[in-house]
Amino acid sequence: MDKLLNDLVAVVGSENVLLGDDVSQRSVDWFTGAPCRAKAIVRPRNTEQLSKVMALCYQADQLVVTHGGMTGIVHGGEASPEELVVSLELMNQIEEVDLIGSTIQVQAGVTLQRVQEAAAEIDMQFPLDLGARGSCTIGGNIATNAGGIRVIRYGMMRQQVLGLEAVLSDGTVVSSLNKMLKNNAGYDLKQLFIGSEGTLGIVTRAVLRLQPHMPSEQTALVAVPSFDALTQLLRRVSQQLANSLSAFEALWNSHYKLVTTESGKHAPRCRRLAFLRDHRNPGA
Numbered sequence: 099m100d101k102l103l104n105d106l107v108a109v110v111g112s113e114n115v116l117l118g119d120d121v122s123q124r125s126v127d128w129f130t131g132a133p134c135r136a137k138a139i140v141r142p143r144n145t146e147q148l149s150k151v152m153a154l155c156y157q158a159d160q161l162v163v164t165h166g167g168m169t170g171i172v173h174g175g176e177a178s179p180e181e182l183v184v185s186l187e188l189m190n191q192i193e194e195v196d197l198i199g200s201t202i203q204v205q206a207g208v209t210l211q212r213v214q215e216a217a218a219e220i221d222m223q224f225p226l227d228l229g230a231r232g233s234c235t236i237g238g239n240i241a242t243n244a245g246g247i248r249v250i251r252y253g254m255m256r257q258q259v260l261g262l263e264a265v266l267s268d269g270t271v272v273s274s275l276n277k278m279l280k281n282n283a284g285y286d287l288k289q290l291f292i293g294s295e296g297t298l299g300i301v302t303r304a305v306l307r308l309q310p311h312m313p314s315e316q317t318a319l320v321a322v323p324s325f326d327a328l329t330q331l332l333r334r335v336s337q338q339l340a341n342s343l344s345a346f347e348a349l350w351n352s353h354y355k356l357v358t359t360e361s362g363k364h365a366p367r368c369r370r371l372a373f374l375r376d377h378r379n380p381g382a
């Protein structure tokens with residue numbers, strides 16, 4: 099083992115510096131199952147350990163790739179054999195839930211679903227929602243500025259983050275764990291990290307906004323004959339439902355066929371009602 103790996107073991111323990119099969123058995127792409135090729139995976143437990151890991155890598159000129167839940171679909175977590183992966187999987191604590199302030203403070207490796215569940219326990223909701231909720235992490239959601247299905251009402255991840263803490267490439271800890279909604283004190287540095295895909299530093303903790311729980315939810319599947327009709331429908335329901343429209347998704351013919359007929363699954367009985375067609379591209 100080289101000197102850097104020995105130094106990393108001294109910081110996080112040998113059980114948290116993964117090598118060989120423990121690395122290659124992990125996948126970096128859930129579409130293809132492609133194996134992780136990094137030279138090692140390091141798993142710090144807290145910001146202090148992560149800061150030391152990054153300082154050691156900086157001194158050794160070691161390139162680092164960050165792993166959250168590895169659900170990203172643009173290969174941001176791929177690492178070459180010369181690169182080292184820092185995984186946030188052990189930094190998964192919910193640190194504080196504040197009912198009065200409507201905030202939750204978490205370590206960045208906690209999954210989106212656990213945050214949603216913690217909010218539900220106090221009759222609140224964390225509105226960001228997407229299909230990968232059980233695996234994706236808050237750090238990954240911040241790094242990708244994730245959108246999800248409720249953007250139309252609550253905005254992207256950027257709108258959910260009140261404060262964050264990050265570790266820079268040389269190990270410096272930048273902390274702005276603001277909990278206030280009304281805060282006009284100077285530069286808002288957290289915005290730089292949101293959507294930066296790990297290029298500026300590793301997000302380690304965050305303060306997130308919670309929203310009131312909605313007592314009822316109605317879902318409608320509507321068939322429309324043209325794209326113009328689709329946009330008119332959106333305009334109409336936006337006006338009539340005012341601020342209570344929380345999601346609006348268009349389903350194209352090709353996608354509809356894939357998830358019903360071609361997947362071998364049965365089409366829903368209201369098949370024709372579920373069909374949305376874009377007349378600009380009738381072959382799609």
Ligand SMILES: Cc1cc2nc3c(=O)[nH]c(=O)nc-3n(C[C@H](O)[C@H](O)[C@H](O)COP(=O)(O)OP(=O)(O)OC[C@H]3O[C@@H](n4cnc5c(N)ncnc54)[C@H](O)[C@@H]3O)c2cc1C
Nearest residue numbers: 166167168169170174229235237238241244245246296301
């Ligand atoms: C079924 C499914 C549905 C999805 N739906 C949506 C959707 O509706 N809207 C949408 O926007 N996205 C969607 N996505 C993609 C979405 O961006 C990711 O699922 C999620 O935000 C990434 O989180 P992750 O923890 O898995 O990050 P990873 O995949 O592990 O990492 C993604 C990127 O962020 C970096 N990163 C990860 N953690 C950190 C950290 N702590 N600090 C700094 N950088 C970090 C990584 O290096 C990488 O570049 C979907 C994905 C799947 C699989």
